[in-house]
Amino acid sequence: MTAESVPTPVHHLPSYLDKNNLGPWEIYLEQVNRVTPYLGKLAYWAETLKRPKRILIVDIPIHLDDGSVAHFEGYRVQHNISRGPAKGGIRYHQDVTLSEVMALSAWMTIKNAAVNLPFGGGKGGIRIDPRGYSQGELQRLTRRFTTEIGLIIGPEKDIPAPDVNTNPQIMAWMMDTYSMNVGRTATGVVTGKPVQLGGSLGRSDATGRGVFVAGAQALKKMGIALEGARVAVQGFGNVGNAAARIFHDHGAKIVAVQDVTGTIYNAGGIDPNKLLKHLSDTKSVQGFEDSETLEKDQFWELECEVMIPAALEKQITEANANKIKAKLIVEGANGPTTPAADDILHEHGVVIVPDVLANAGGVTVSYFEWVQDFSSFFWTEDEINARLDRIMAEAFNSLWDVADTHKVTLRTAAYIVACTRVLEARALRGLYP
Ligand code: NAD
Numbered sequence: 158m159t160a161e162s163v164p165t166p167v168h169h170l171p172s173y174l175d176k177n178n179l180g181p182w183e184i185y186l187e188q189v190n191r192v193t194p195y196l197g198k199l200a201y202w203a204e205t206l207k208r209p210k211r212i213l214i215v216d217i218p219i220h221l222d223d224g225s226v227a228h229f230e231g232y233r234v235q236h237n238i239s240r241g242p243a244k245g246g247i248r249y250h251q252d253v254t255l256s257e258v259m260a261l262s263a264w265m266t267i268k269n270a271a272v273n274l275p276f277g278g279g280k281g282g283i284r285i286d287p288r289g290y291s292q293g294e295l296q297r298l299t300r301r302f303t304t305e306i307g308l309i310i311g312p313e314k315d316i317p318a319p320d321v322n323t324n325p326q327i328m329a330w331m332m333d334t335y336s337m338n339v340g341r342t343a344t345g346v347v348t349g350k351p352v353q354l355g356g357s358l359g360r361s362d363a364t365g366r367g368v369f370v371a372g373a374q375a376l377k378k379m380g381i382a383l384e385g386a387r388v389a390v391q392g393f394g395n396v397g398n399a400a401a402r403i404f405h406d407h408g409a410k411i412v413a414v415q416d417v418t419g420t421i422y423n424a425g426g427i428d429p430n431k432l433l434k435h436l437s438d439t440k441s442v443q444g445f446e447d448s449e450t451l452e453k454d455q456f457w458e459l460e461c462e463v464m465i466p467a468a469l470e471k472q473i474t475e476a477n478a479n480k481i482k483a484k485l486i487v488e489g490a491n492g493p494t495t496p497a498a499d500d501i502l503h504e505h506g507v508v509i510v511p512d513v514l515a516n517a518g519g520v521t522v523s524y525f526e527w528v529q530d531f532s533s534f535f536w537t538e539d540e541i542n543a544r545l546d547r548i549m550a551e552a553f554n555s556l557w558d559v560a561d562t563h564k565v566t567l568r569t570a571a572y573i574v575a576c577t578r579v580l581e582a583r584a585l586r587g588l589y590p
Contacts, residue, residue, distance in 0.1 A: 171208060173255070180256030181470050185263045187496045192572035195563065199580040206266070206576060209259050210277075211235040215305035217283065219297040221290075229298060233281040233306040235315055236262035239582040242313055243279030244269060244520060246320030246349075247327070249295075253282035257470070261320075264491050265520070268513040270575035272552045274524045279315050281306060287322050299327050303334040310335065312345035312530070318523050319349040319395065321469070325361070329354055345530035348523035357526035358538040360519075363545060364489065365399020365467075367518015370549040371510045372400075372463060372487040373407065378557060379508060381484060384408035387461040389483070391415045392468030393432065393442055396489040396516060400465050401429035409463070414442050415456045416468070421448040422459070457481055466493035473498045481507060488512040503566055511568035513575065514556055521548050 170176060179186070186207060193200050217229040232255060235243040245265035248258075258280050266278025283302055287295055309315055319328060328350045335346045344355030352358060359366075376383050386409045390401045393416045401411045410426040418441035421427065427448060435445045443450060457464075457477040464481065466472050467489030473481070478498035486502065487510045488494065494502070494509060502509060522545055529535050560570035 178256075180254055181260035181492050182256040184470075184492055184495060185260045188568065188572055189576070191496070192569055192576055195569070195573045196576055196580065199577060199584065202580045202583045203576070205237070205239075205583050206263070206579065209234050209236045209262060210238060211309065212255070212259070213306055213309055214255065215302065217298060217301045217305060219294065219301055221294055229283050229285050231281070231283045231302045231305060232258040233309060233315070234258045234262040234279060235309065236278040236280075237266040237579060238277035239579055239586060240270060240277055241275040242277060243315035244274075244276035244318070244523065245278055245280040246318045247323050247331075248280070248282040248320040249285050249287045249322040250282065251284060251286040253284045258282045260470075261491055264513055266579060267572060267575040268517050268520060270578040271513050271556070271571045272517045272521060272548060273578070274520060276520070276524065279317070280320070281317055282320075295327070296330055299330045300334040303331045304338060307335055307338050310346060312343055312527070316345065316523070316527060317347045318520070321394070325349060325351045325356060345527050348526040350526070355526070355530045357522055357529055357541060358536070359541040359545065360522045360526060361395065362399040362403070363522035364396045364516050364519030365401075366403055366542065366545060367521065367549045368396065368400040368465060368467070368487050368489045368515050369403040369407070370518070370546050371515045371553050372404070372465070372485065374550055374553040375485055375487065375508055375510050376463070379485065381462055385410060386463055387412045388463040388465060389413040389456065389459050389461045390465045390467060391456060391472060392466070392490060393436060394467070396519070397465065397467035398429060398433055400467060400489055402433070404463075405429050412461055413451070413456060413459050415453070416442045419443040420451040420453055420456045421445050422451050423448045463487060466490050469493070471495055473502075475501065478502050481505075483507065486510070488515045491516065499566070499568065509566065509568060510553070511571050513571045514552060514567065517552065518545055518549055521545055
């Protein structure tokens with residue numbers, strides 16, 4: 158039987174999901190459904206994209222500082238490994254669910270393929286609000302979690318990295334724990350490590366730098382000057398603060414910043430370097446000099462050219478998409494825009510550089526880190542930034558051309574390119590046995 162003679166399999170939802178509350182996985186499924194008509198004969202394999210390859214759910218018991226034992230729920234999902242080992246971050250957040258980790262792992266598959274990195278997609282998370290725990294507790298949590306998911310991770314199998322509320326120190330503990338368990342120092346098991354342990358120069362700013370490169374390319378295509386462009390940033394963590402600093406360094410004006418504690422605004426511009434210092438002193442963007450405080454929802458109504466959602470998913474929805482005045486949205490976060498909001502913004506002529514392209518700078522430098530760890534030969538920061546800039550600009554321009562050819566959004570273009578690459582690999586490999 159040839160692929161052409163066999164009907165496309167019917168999609169059934171996995172039984173382990175709550176059919177009435179699919180969470181972010183529903184957004185991802187909708188995105189795949191939208192692209193299926195563009196996949197030609199490869200659509201035969203599209204069901205592959207709608208099922209994670211492997212899911213591990215673990216119990217993580219740890220001793221708290223007061224001597225009691227607490228249990229946490231942890232996940233590692235390998236969505237797809239057709240093109241290479243699974244790759245994707247680890248999130249510590251009280252709202253982590255299986256559906257969320259599944260969607261985030263699938264977006265990694267799409268992202269890695271859209272930028273043509275030789276990786277599949279994976280993601281992990283622990284359901285915890287880390288703010289309430291000591292460094293000792295977080296270290297015990299990280300080490301036990303790493304041991305539990307040690308069954309499926311490894312430098313050639315699945316390589317975690319930082320995500321929301323995880324950082325180079327947590328990656329160092331993960332690398333050490335995995336290394337202790339396998340009896341050798343395995344630096345390549347995680348990326349986003351400290352530079353002293355085989356981390357890459359340029360990694361900490363890489364996602365924000367990629368957001369900037371993609372955003373600057375988009376502004377150029379749209380005929381909007383970067384110099385003086387007004388930028389509003391939601392999220393001032395790893396991604397948001399780096400993106401804000403790099404836009405600022407290139408002459409753009411950061412007019413608003415929102416984080417979990419509140420929203421600040423200054424039409425004349427906020428200096429993100431000073432804001433970073435204020436944040437490290439006070440743990441909040443609120444109260445920053447020369448800025449006024451806005452209500453949370455006012456953020457989306459601001460007059461600006463560029464909006465950078467760089468916090469969490471489902472931030473731009475039907476409820477606020479109509480109010481957005483920005484001409485360009487560059488998705489630093491994963492999944493910040495719902496499909497319904499996507500449609501509204503498209504109708505209004507707002508260009509969206511989708512997450513799977515816009516925030517791919519992080520995993521691109523993670524890829525460089527992994528390559529450097531394997532060869533034990535380390536590159537200079539200039540080499541890394543130059544390679545990153547080239548990959549991001551080339552990926553942006555080729556997706557822009559695909560969008561133009563098919564008269565589709567950049568998101569659909571990214572999915573066309575990425576799904577084609579993943580499914581070509583699937584078709585060439587064939588089914589085992
Ligand atoms: P982070 O933990 O460093 O920062 C998160 C930021 O979001 C913080 O400023 C926090 O205050 C803010 N925030 C949290 N909840 C909020 C809310 N309800 N409203 C407004 N602000 C809120 O995380 P990060 O690593 O910067 O990741 C941010 C996003 O970027 C996530 O979607 C993540 O998946 C994505 N991402 C991260 C990387 C990376 O390299 N770190 C790479 C690709 C994508």
